[in-house]
Amino acid sequence: MRIFRKPVSEKVNCRAFFRRGAYYNNHCKPVLTCNNCCMEPARGAAVSKTRLEESLARLKGSRRKLAGAILSESPETYHLSSHDLARRYGVDAATVIRTVQALGYGRFADFAADLRRHFVHTVTPYTILRQVSRDRGTAADLVRRSLKTDADTVRALAETLRADDIVDAARRIRAARRVAIIGVDLAASLAEFLAYGLAVLGIDASAPVGSSGNLLHRVHLLGRRDLLVAISFGRCLQQTVTAMLQADKAGVPTLAITDSPETPLARGARRTLLCSVESPAVTGSYAAPMAMMTAVLVACARLGLRRSLRTLDEKDRQDHAGMRWHGNDELREETDP
Known part of the structure; x- marks a missing residue:
């Protein structure tokens, strides 16, 4: 990759x-x-x-x-x-x-x-x-x-993976004021996964959903200090490509996650990460994209280690005091004097 x-x-x-x-x-x-x-x-x-x-x-x-x-x-x-x-x-x-x-x-x-x-x-x-x-x-x-x-697809990704490229993408995510991740239709699941993982690390990341108009309005709010990540494969969905081109025209840095350097996203984005979605399933497979985005999250956590630890420590305290996990109420009763 x-x-x-x-x-x-x-x-x-x-x-x-x-x-x-x-x-x-x-x-x-x-x-x-x-x-x-x-x-x-x-x-x-x-x-x-x-x-x-x-x-x-x-x-x-x-x-x-x-x-x-x-x-x-x-x-x-x-x-x-x-x-x-x-x-x-x-x-x-x-x-x-x-x-x-x-x-x-x-x-x-x-x-x-x-x-x-x-x-x-x-x-x-x-x-x-x-x-x-x-x-x-x-x-x-x-x-x-x-x-x-x-x-095989994940193995091929691991064999061709350049760790420095993942680290470079993670640095840009870390440096951005806000990160908007655009994924439409089935790719919305990837966008939500990446946005969730970044938010857990304390990064201001979101995956806008809804109509094409809502996506474009959200993109319009981005500036040169922000980052837009666009995810689509093959011929690419029009909404995703349009959002990326609008961001690029406004001077917003763009990063595409796609499967070929010839896709509309790869041709239009300033930086591109490539991974295969090959599968005998009619939906394709997101095994390789998930593995790649997990690597991005690992790099983001390591680059901002102190901030990540501080954010996660605070989150752990809130989870322990709240009702996030099953059995927390019984645990509090046992530990309360």
């Missing part, structure tokens, strides 16, 4: 590589996520064509037929090699390579990366469930696969 520091107009040069047969950028793999629950664009928002779709229109004959089949079946083809594609469609590998070149790609790896981006761009709960349904296995097999995917 890397943290990007860039102006809005600067392009991110992210080196891609392959691991265990799936596409990774040099942080985590942004595949098999749900565009409906977490990443659906606002109603009426136009979804731009991918480079593959634009290139496909220029082909003719058998090459267009082959490329069209690969593109339309991207949930089953995005992870295949040129030889695997050749076997799937009954052609030789050279035909696949020539078709890829006709699409304008000098290397198959570049085509494969775009095919995976196309898959992420167009994936829906239906395509995820359809792919899962084609796998032979019982419900118990799918449960084991889901748990293994989460474990």
Whole structure:
């Protein structure tokens, strides 16, 4: 995982590589996520064509037929090699390579990366469930696969995690006067978790909820000494992107938590933390984002150790004197003279 520091107009040069047969950028793999629950664009928002779709229109004959089949079946083809594609469609590998070149790609790896981006761009709960349904296995097999995917995703995050990047994000959170964390739909659970954890440490953090208007009004109150954290994945939700862009325009520092350097959030935020939400579940999985945000909370606690200890000590005294925990009333009766 890397943290990007860039102006809005600067392009991110992210080196891609392959691991265990799936596409990774040099942080985590942004595949098999749900565009409906977490990443659906606002109603009426136009979804731009991918480079593959634009290139496909220029082909003719058998090459267009082959490329069209690969593109339309991207949930089953995005992870295949040129030889695997050749076997799937009954052609030789050279035909696949020539078709890829006709699409304008000098290397198959570049085509494969775009095919995976196309898959992420167009994936829906239906395509995820359809792919899962084609796998032979019982419900118990799918449960084991889901748990293994989460474990692999968190392991990949740990292997690529740069502790200094997490510490840098924590320093900026600590330095901010106020921290507003924007997460819409399912991502609201992540925003609430991070805001709660920061508030426990004595940091003025909140996760605004409600209508789009309420979010924008809250963002409008932020200043240059504050920080906006935006959370969304894949195509990203329009409300989250709009809130982040409004904050950036007003000079508010922004930090995005997303799954690819090519998402709208990553392209617009001044700093970006990346983690995968890959899962065979139609909702995607927040195992890796939760692990990453937990690391941010650990860093925030350590950087402001005295303040954190003072805040938590006061909270412990209040909890002991109050009714937060079950059995506190009996304990007070036993300790009272």
